[in-house]
Amino acid sequence: MSKVPVMEIFGPTIQGEGMVVGQKTMFVRTAGCDYSCSWCDSSFTWDGSGKHLIVQMTAEEIWSELKRLGGNGFSFVTISGGNPALLRNLESLIAVLKENDIKIGVETQGSKWQEWLHEIDELTISPKPPSSGMITDFSVLSDIIRKLKNRNSEQHISLKIVVFNQADYEYAKQVHLRYPTIPFYLQVGNDEITSTDNPQLISHLLEKYGVLIDRVIADEQLRDVKVLPQLHALVWGNKRGV
């Protein structure tokens, strides 16, 4: 059977961001990313530092591990990365999850297409703003969005942009105005991903959240948008695997 490189499997926990914020979920984190964002909080998935953690697993093995950890207490699995859309053979995991009546969430930056993206119940596309150091290929992104919209399935899709600075904010606005019918999320960037001083981190992130809200409130071009913090950073700081 075909295998996928798995970095970590954990949960149940709560989805801390985006369109299903607050959702009780298990996480499967795959290895590998085609980007290298300057502020990536999962760089161990692609920079070599987590190489020893990678396990090649079949869909059945991943499902067994999910059941071992989560028992009967979950109905939702989030596949994150890295960029899970690098892996064509995630389709077998998706099939197993569907057989077991599990809803599936995925986050990807919108740089790669896979047919299985049609099967994801809650699909977050999160193009990376200038502060990441990455350049968005809008022809690829538009093609992905067009494919998803054409199929017009039951699935929910959304766009999410993390904002660190003014240039990111302008980029976010461009993305929203380019795809105005796609539900749109702005998220506060965490620029202190190595901080272990949680009270300080929390007050810093909430202050930045307030600033982003104020900017959106004053901006007549951003109307039908949602502005969210990362809840997991507020609850657990920069701890990994929660």
Place this chain on the structure above:
Amino acid sequence: MSKVPVMEIFGPTIQGEGMVVGQKTMFVRTAGCDYSCSWCDSSFTWDGSGKHLIVQMTAEEIWSELKRLGGNGFSFVTISGGNPALLRNLESLIAVLKENDIKIGVETQGSKWQEWLHEIDELTISPKPPSSGMITDFSVLSDIIRKLKNRNSEQHISLKIVVFNQADYEYAKQVHLRYPTIPFYLQVGNDEITSTDNPQLISHLLEKYGVLIDRVIADEQLRDVKVLPQLHALVWGNKRGV
């Protein structure tokens, strides 16, 4: 023209809780409630203390005030209370908002039916748990949910329970298991609604949020649920009108 008792109109701001958490929105707060929850954070809408703030307004007058405050910078209006479902003639406001392509959110405790509930795009039904001192009439609640489901319109509905203690948690679980197909939200109760010490309030509420998450994580009977804090209390403390 028929008028409705309006307590306050404000925005644009961000919806701090529930199914449209993070949404940029205007707020119209109506006066009056058929409940008197022990921990009500809007008791000025019904306990007489805000009587001098009530203005009887037509739908057109409310719309003018929304435009004056929000200009062209909003596409969503939240009608809150008190209990807006006490007011049959909110239907004229709803008609004006729809004519202007505005999406509408409402929160009500599920104690009163109005035909216009069918017209609400994002409808949160928030039955009150034991700590409120109120008793849920489940026959009324079930009737409301049945009516909404029968119409099977484009609208989104959800159930939201605020949890202060163990009895509230058990109540929430009962409600979810009774209506398992309705999207379900658990929210941390704010038991310090008079606190003005924001850093202390934030750390208290985040700690309680973490405890609620842990309880849900460990509970195999709560699977397809979302657990959220009140974002506005984290950003603005107990300040009113934001």
